[in-house]
Amino acid sequence: MEIRIGMVGAGQIGEDHVRRITEKISGARVTAVASRSRGPAERVAALCGARVEPDVQSLLRAEDVDAVILASPSERHEEQVLWALEAGKPVFCEKPLAITAAGCRRIVQAEVACGKRMVQVGFMRRYDRGYRQLKQAVESGTWGKPLMIHCAHRNIAPHGHFTTEMSVTQTAIHEIDVTRWLLGEDYETVQVRFPRQTANADASVLRDPQIMMFQTRGGVCIDLEVSVNCRYGYDIQCEVVCENGVLRMPDPSGLLVRAEAKRYTALETDWVLRFLDAYDLELQEWVEDLQAGHLRGPSSWDGYAAAVTADALLRAQKSGQIEPVSLETCPDIYRSL
Numbered sequence: 093m094e095i096r097i098g099m100v101g102a103g104q105i106g107e108d109h110v111r112r113i114t115e116k117i118s119g120a121r122v123t124a125v126a127s128r129s130r131g132p133a134e135r136v137a138a139l140c141g142a143r144v145e146p147d148v149q150s151l152l153r154a155e156d157v158d159a160v161i162l163a164s165p166s167e168r169h170e171e172q173v174l175w176a177l178e179a180g181k182p183v184f185c186e187k188p189l190a191i192t193a194a195g196c197r198r199i200v201q202a203e204v205a206c207g208k209r210m211v212q213v214g215f216m217r218r219y220d221r222g223y224r225q226l227k228q229a230v231e232s233g234t235w236g237k238p239l240m241i242h243c244a245h246r247n248i249a250p251h252g253h254f255t256t257e258m259s260v261t262q263t264a265i266h267e268i269d270v271t272r273w274l275l276g277e278d279y280e281t282v283q284v285r286f287p288r289q290t291a292n293a294d295a296s297v298l299r300d301p302q303i304m305m306f307q308t309r310g311g312v313c314i315d316l317e318v319s320v321n322c323r324y325g326y327d328i329q330c331e332v333v334c335e336n337g338v339l340r341m342p343d344p345s346g347l348l349v350r351a352e353a354k355r356y357t358a359l360e361t362d363w364v365l366r367f368l369d370a371y372d373l374e375l376q377e378w379v380e381d382l383q384a385g386h387l388r389g390p391s392s393w394d395g396y397a398a399a400v401t402a403d404a405l406l407r408a409q410k411s412g413q414i415e416p417v418s419l420e421t422c423p424d425i426y427r428s429l
């Protein structure tokens with residue numbers, strides 16, 4: 093069964109997803125596009141021979157839309173996911189699921205009322221080959237239990253206005269999800285430390301870099317360096333220290349160049365290329381799961397857990413203290429996964 097997709101949003105990620113579905117993904121096509129501005133919607137729709145719908149509500153009502161992808165601005169996600177659930181249409185929502193933990197909770201409640209999983213969140217790192225290898229190695233137990241994880245998330249420079257808080261909500265949000273998934277454990281506490289400020293950022297709006305620390309309910313300690321002005325490349329690192337060995341995520345492979353008395357491999361400059369394969373696999377598996385009638389990817393509960401953890405980090409940035417992460421009880425529809 094071919095899945096007919098309605099795309100909401102015609103910015104960079106919306107356009108990338110439309111191209112990906114049209115050129116790479118099997119079993120799906122985009123039939124309709126809706127966006128705040130008609131011009132970009134028409135341009136993106138033309139890439140795949142889809143029509144433009146005047147708004148999200150009419151896109152959701154369309155008979156030839158089986159499922160929707162939300163690549164709209166973050167502050168619109170909550171209401172649009174809720175509309176999709178009301179319309180009974182599965183929805184893939186780019187991160188964040190909602191801009192507050194309370195908003196994520198409302199989505200969880202609405203989905204639980206549907207009686208089955210309908211929502212997937214775009215935490216694409218779970219589809220990256222390196223992270224998947226790490227998870228498999230941790231789960232094998234071959235090197236004993238995980239004790240610590242060291243992570244780094246470095247961006248060359250922010251796009252546009254960027255604040256101290258956004259280092260949590262836009263950047264660390266990926267590690268918040270992926271290390272929880274790697275370990276299969278929730279966090280108990282978080283803390284934030286500010287090292288010496290880089291001269292590449294104005295400290296009155298952005299403290300950079302930051303060290304964020306997490307402790308899981310099982311006692312694993314995670315440290316995460318977030319640097320959004322590292323200048324040299326887009327660099328994502330993750331190392332899991334186990335009882336009897338250390339597992340390091342491989343860097344994406346690239347050509348090794350020997351020239352000018354140097355030996356080097358180029359780095360990507362942003363996440364679009366670094367996680368290209370992960371984005372492709374994420375949508376391919378979502379389409380296959382829709383066909384099988386059983387979603388397995390990051391759930392709205394995962395979106396909620398990430399939002400609660402992000403809120404605790406925001407408190408920790410201000411208080412300088414260790415802050416608790418308090419999740420409600422996980423509903424059964426998410427447990428059975």
Ligand code: ISE
Nearest residue numbers: 245246247262263266320363
């Ligand atoms: C950015 O905000 C993102 O959303 C990307 O997915 C992430 O990889 C990047 O580092 C962030 O800055």
